Amino acid sequence: MKFAELLEIVADEPVFETGFLRSGRGREPGLEAQLSRWCATGKLLRLRRGLFALAPPYRKVIPHPFLVANRLAPGSYVSGLSALAFANAIPEYVPEVTSCGAARPQIRETPLGRFSFRYVKPAFRTGYRFMRLIDGQSAFVARPEKAFLDLAHLQSGGDAPAWIEELRLNLEELSPARLRAEATASGSPKLARAAAHVIRRAGEAASIDESLRVP
Structure with a gap:
């Protein structure tokens, strides 16, 4: 395969796998070696x-970090601080993309960024959705309520009020009803305590806002 032919096949793909190149083409002797040479150059x-992206200036689409995370560990979903920042539920920019799923805990340093993966048991793999990103890209991303609960679950002392306060959550982006439902469904006393604190703080914030309204 020549590089010009590769560009015709994957020009509009943010990332692609070796199998995608072989689709409908049969065997491609030496394909892996050729891909390695193009990486080296x-x-x-x-x-x-087996997973690649075109380097600039050859790519037409910049791969979204969330799509890359999904493709690095199929079956995972973006969660934790990454999903909270995406939902404007915390004020900080988060450079590392964190995902949860069935993959073993690991950190991957790639040319497109740093990605961490955390294991959660099957019963906890809920509360995420397939979201549109940019340039026609999509990825599985936790709702902000589930992202917070995943973060609390994986954090030692994640139900401590002091730790939760340090997150500086934007409570307007969290649904108390959904947070309570997700925590209850998890069956985790720790997450029930974490959710209860956030729900209580949301209620306090709502009461303050109500008191400040002009009659």
């Missing part, structure tokens, strides 16, 4: 074994 970026 800076034409391709290797994200993991």
Whole structure:
């Protein structure tokens, strides 16, 4: 395969797998070696074994970090601080993308950024949705309520009021009803305590806002 042919096949793909190149083409002897050579010459970026992205200036679409995270660990969803920041539920920019799912805990340093993956048991793999991002890209991303609960679950002392306050949550972006439902469904006393604190703080904030309204 020539590089011009590769560009025709994957020009509109943010990332692509080796199998995508073989689709409908049969065997491609030496394809892996050719891909390695293009990585060595800076034409391709290797994200993991069998997963690549076009390097600038060849790419037409900049891969969204959330899509990359999903493709690095199929079956995972973006959660924790990453999903909270995406939902404007915390004020900080989060450079590392955190995902939850069935994959073993790991950190991947790639040419497109740093990605961490945390294991959660099957019963906890809920509360996420398939979201549109940019340039026609989509990814599985936790709702902000579930992102907070995943973060609390994985954090030692994640139900401590002092730790929760340090997050500086934008309570307007969190649904108390959904937060309570997700915490109850988890069956975790720790998450029930964490959710209760946030719900209580949301109620206090609402009471203050009501008292400040001009009659």
